[in-house]
Structures are given as structure tokens and as C-alpha cells.
Amino acid sequence: MALLLAAMAMVPMVSAYQASSYGPLYSNLDTAAVAQNAQGELSSMGYASTAYTGSPGASNALTRMSSDNVFFFDGHGGAGLLEFPDSFITGKDTGIYPHLQSSNGQLADVVLAVYMACNTAVLSDTYGNVAYQSLVEGVDMSVGWTGTINSAQSEYWSQRFWYWLDERCSVKIAAQRATSDLGDLYGTGNLGGMNNYVCRSNGNCAMTIDPARAGD
Amino acid sequence: MTKINLLKLIGIVIGLSLVLACSVAAAAPDNHDSKSLLSNEPVVTSVKENIQKYTGSPADAINDISLMKTYTGEVYQVTTAADNVFNINVKTGRIETAMIQTGAENSVKGKDLSGMKTVAEAFVEKYYTNFSDKKMAFIGSQIIDHGAMGKEYVYSWNAKSGNAYTLSSASVSFFPDDNRVYYHGTDRELLINTTPKVSQADAQKTGEHAFAMGSAAETQSQLFVIPSGDSQKLTWVVDTVEYDKLGIAHGGSVNIDAISGEVLSTNPFN
Numbered sequence: 001m002a003l004l005l006a007a008m009a010m011v012p013m014v015s016a017y018q019a020s021s022y023g024p025l026y027s028n029l030d031t032a033a034v035a036q037n038a039q040g041e042l043s044s045m046g047y048a049s050t051a052y053t054g055s056p057g058a059s060n061a062l063t064r065m066s067s068d069n070v071f072f073f074d075g076h077g078g079a080g081l082l083e084f085p086d087s088f089i090t091g092k093d094t095g096i097y098p099h100l101q102s103s104n105g106q107l108a109d110v111v112l113a114v115y116m117a118c119n120t121a122v123l124s125d126t127y128g129n130v131a132y133q134s135l136v137e138g139v140d141m142s143v144g145w146t147g148t149i150n151s152a153q154s155e156y157w158s159q160r161f162w163y164w165l166d167e168r169c170s171v172k173i174a175a176q177r178a179t180s181d182l183g184d185l186y187g188t189g190n191l192g193g194m195n196n197y198v199c200r201s202n203g204n205c206a207m208t209i210d211p212a213r214a215g216d
Numbered sequence: 217m218t219k220i221n222l223l224k225l226i227g228i229v230i231g232l233s234l235v236l237a238c239s240v241a242a243a244a245p246d247n248h249d250s251k252s253l254l255s256n257e258p259v260v261t262s263v264k265e266n267i268q269k270y271t272g273s274p275a276d277a278i279n280d281i282s283l284m285k286t287y288t289g290e291v292y293q294v295t296t297a298a299d300n301v302f303n304i305n306v307k308t309g310r311i312e313t314a315m316i317q318t319g320a321e322n323s324v325k326g327k328d329l330s331g332m333k334t335v336a337e338a339f340v341e342k343y344y345t346n347f348s349d350k351k352m353a354f355i356g357s358q359i360i361d362h363g364a365m366g367k368e369y370v371y372s373w374n375a376k377s378g379n380a381y382t383l384s385s386a387s388v389s390f391f392p393d394d395n396r397v398y399y400h401g402t403d404r405e406l407l408i409n410t411t412p413k414v415s416q417a418d419a420q421k422t423g424e425h426a427f428a429m430g431s432a433a434e435t436q437s438q439l440f441v442i443p444s445g446d447s448q449k450l451t452w453v454v455d456t457v458e459y460d461k462l463g464i465a466h467g468g469s470v471n472i473d474a475i476s477g478e479v480l481s482t483n484p485f486n
Contacts, residue, residue, distance in 0.1 A: 075486060076464055081464075117486045150468055150485060151485065154486050163248070172394070176396065180315055183313075183400050184286040184303060184313055188385065189374070189381070189387075192483070196360060199365040200363055204364055205364045
């Protein structure tokens with residue numbers, strides 16, 4: 001029995017649940033530290049958690065996303081698109097870039113997707129709406145922003161958001177508290193647009209993601 | 217012609233009060249010390265007394281206490297068994313942030329933005345001592361739609377000196393779907409003269425230059441008092457934005473010393 005326990009202690013636990021956090025490097029912004037912080041919190045919650053920094057590819061990220069249970073992106077974006085160093089992921093199929101749109105609920109295992117970039121909850125006639133398209137593809141809760149967001153405030157908001165999720169708050173309460181904590185550090189009049197978060201879900205975003213889980 | 221985002225504009229107009237300190241502008245360090253202070257009896261006693269003093273009710277069971285830096289000092293962040301959170305100023309004992317569930321008497325369901333202002337004012341007057349003495353000006357209110365997370369009703373007050381927004385401010389956010397309210401209030405003495413030596417036009421040019429903005433840039437600015445060590449600094453906060461052909465925003469915020477004209481920090485958009 002003692003030998004068995006000793007052997008178990010030496011074997012790393014491998015979670016059945018996967019989380020991917022993206023923190024690309026741009027010419028004017030490096031979001032690696034943000035992704036790494038989220039990766040640590042998600043690992044603490046029990047996910048097999050990986051941070052992809054530097055130059056992660058858009059196509060690989062999209063392919064991997066169908067196996068993710070939590071997806072997090074911090075970087076540049078716009079209405080209907082996420083900017084990766086090599087390309088974009090768009091909400092709608094434009095025939096040009098990797099896209100979320102499919103006809104088979106390809107993201108049904110994702111319980112939470114957070115697109116921390118400018119205007120990711122805004123509809124573009126050309127590129128669609130990243131947050132809304134995720135809901136259509138089966139993501140339980142997808143979070144985006146209406147408006148521009150600043151990098152310094154988004155970094156701290158992210159730290160606090162994943163912290164509160166790791167404290168077993170619901171996604172809704174974690175977002176509220178992260179925004180409040182941001183106001184403590186930067187001032188309630190200087191939230192850098194982070195208070196304009198939007199959750200797309202068929203529920204009310206009151207689910208927790210700790211302990212690790214998959215989408216319904 | 218590029219249009220500046222409306223919510224950004226509203227945020228600047230009503231936000232006003234509290235501004236990014238130079239020391240936290242470049243990056244966002246983890247300002248939360250996760251070490252629990254629950255075994256520190258003097259801290260626990262002090263925290264309980266202050267919650268009772270400012271809320272008028274005994275503190276419910278405390279789950280945890282930790283130390284957290286804010287932009288104007290340090291607070292004890294207190295989480296309770298009733299799922300409330302209080303941030304208590306380490307020096308003054310004042311509650312500077314309360315994230316609490318409201319009782320039925322404060323229910324905001326069914327009320328509109330103006331109808332809820334009375335409830336918001338009652339919260340601020342209860343928590344913010346010297347509120348009337350400070351001559352706090354009502355800055356504005358707005359509704360933010362968080363989609364499936366419900367709506368948020370926001371009310372803001374700020375003390376001004378000349379054209380500058382000082383560090384004394386208060387805000388209340390209601391989440392009617394959850395019967396939750398978030399209060400923030402800081403009361404700080406004004407330590408500096410608030411007449412700028414750098415004009416608003418010059419500050420905006422400097423801000424645009426910092427991000428190499430093009431001719432389509434939309435730029436606006438406000439004058440703030442921000443913390444600077446043990447003192448304060450008069451600062452122009454310049455926001456500038458333009459969009460590329462894909463619709464991606466370029467630019468961000470620039471803090472500029474309103475006396476020397478020095479760029480204190482830049483903060484690009486995601």
C-alpha cells in the first residue's frame with residue numbers, strides 16, 4: 001500500500017479537461033504574461049492548462065479549440081475578428097481566414113471562452129461576431145467586449161477574473177468582482193473599457209468552472 | 217471619418233475621478249497578497265469593528281482577510297460567509313469598496329435609471345462620511361448591458377478643483393438581476409495646485425505623437441489629480457483612437473504631466 005501511494009505521488013496528475021490561453025507578441029504589445037497567469041490559475045482549478053505565447057498560429061489555435069474546455073485569448077482584435085501574428089480568426093466564414101462558423105456545433109465541449117480584445121462582442125457585417133458565433137457553435141459561455149479596451153487595465157482585470165474563478169465564483173460574479181478590483185487599482189473612472197464586457201450564453205453565466213469541467 | 221466609440225466617450229465623461237497612478241501604468245503587477253490574515257487577531261477585530269461602524273450591522277462570519285494594494289494605498293480585502301466582500305483602508309479603517317448583496321428594501325428591480333438614483337445616493341451617504349462636506353458633484357449615470365450577465369446601473373460622483381477631477385470620488389453599481397451592489401469611495405485631501413501649465417491642445421498633440429497617430433485619429437482629454445508617491449500630480453489623460461481597414465483600433469491612453477509636459481505613461485489598446 002505504501003509503495004502504491006509512493007508511486008501515485010510521483011506520477012503527475014493528468015486532467016481530462018483542457019484549457020488553452022493565448023498571449024501573442026505584437027509589434028507594440030506582448031500579452032505573454034497575461035496568458036501565463038491565466039494558465040497558472042486554470043491549472044490550479046484542475047485543467048491540463050497550456051499558455052501559447054510568442055507567435056501561436058490562428059489555424060492551430062482554432063483546431064485545438066474544438067478539444068478545449070476553456071479558451072482564453074488576450075491580444076488585438078476587432079469586430080468579428082481576433083488577430084494572431086500570422087492571421088486572424090473570424091466569427092463568420094469569409095473564405096479567407098480561419099473562422100468559428102461551422103454547421104456541426106464544433107465547440108460543444110467548451111464551457112468558457114474569453115476573447116479579451118477590442119470589440120469582440122460587436123457585430124461586423126463582414127466578419128461576424130466572435131462572442132455570438134461561439135454561442136452558436138456550442139460554447140456555454142463566451143465573453144467579449146463592446147468597445148476598445150486598454151492593455152494595462154485588461155491585464156489586471158484578467159488576473160482578478162481568473163483569481164475569482166479559482167475561488168469558485170461563478171463566471172458572472174468573477175467578472176463583476178474583477179471589474180470592482182480594477183476600479184480599486186486604477187480608479188472607477190479609469191477602467192480602460194473593461195466594464196463593457198458581454199457574456200453570450202443560453203443561461204445566465206452563473207456557472208462555475210472550478211473544479212475543472214467540460215461544456216454541457 | 218472615424219467615430220470614437222460611444223461607450224469610451226461615456227466612460228471618460230462620467231468616470232473622471234480616479235486615474236491611473238504612474239506607478240501602475242506600464243504594467244499590472246499582482247497587487248494582491250494571497251497570504252491570509254485570519255490568524256492576526258488585532259486585524260480581525262479591527263475589520264469587524266469597521267464593518268459594523270460603516271454598515272450599521274455586525275459583520276457576518278469572515279471567510280478570509282488579505283492585503284491588497286489600491287491606487288491610493290493599501291486595503292484589507294475581507295470575504296464573508298454571506299458572499300460579501302469589503303475593502304477596508306488600512307490607515308483609516310474606512311470601507312472603500314463594498315461588494316454586497318442587497319436586502320429587499322434596496323431592491324432595484326423594476327426601477328429605471330433615474331428612479332434608482334435615490335437608492336444609489338442613500339448608499340453613498342451611508343458609506344462615504346463627509347459626503348456633503350466634500351461638495352461632491354454628480355457626474356452621471358449609465359446602463360451597461362452585459363448580455364446574459366444582466367444589466368448594470370452605474371452612478372458616479374466626484375469632487376473637482378477648477379477643471380481637474382480630484383481623488384475624492386464615489387460610485388455605485390447595481391446589478392438588478394442579482395440584487396447586488398458595488399460601492400467605491402475614496403476621500404483624499406487635495407495637496408497640489410490644479411492650474412495646468414501645459415495647454416489641453418499641446419497635451420493632445422503630445423498624446424497623438426506618442427502613438428504615431430494618423431490624420432483620422434479622434435482624440436480627447438481630461439485633467440486629473442493622480443497619486444504620486446506621498447504627493448499628487450496634475451495630469452492630462454489623453455485618449456486617442458483610429459481604426460485600420462479591418463476595423464482594428466490603434467492608439468490608447470497617454471498620461472502627460474500637466475506642469476512639465478513629460479509623458480508619464482502610455483497604455484495601448486488590446
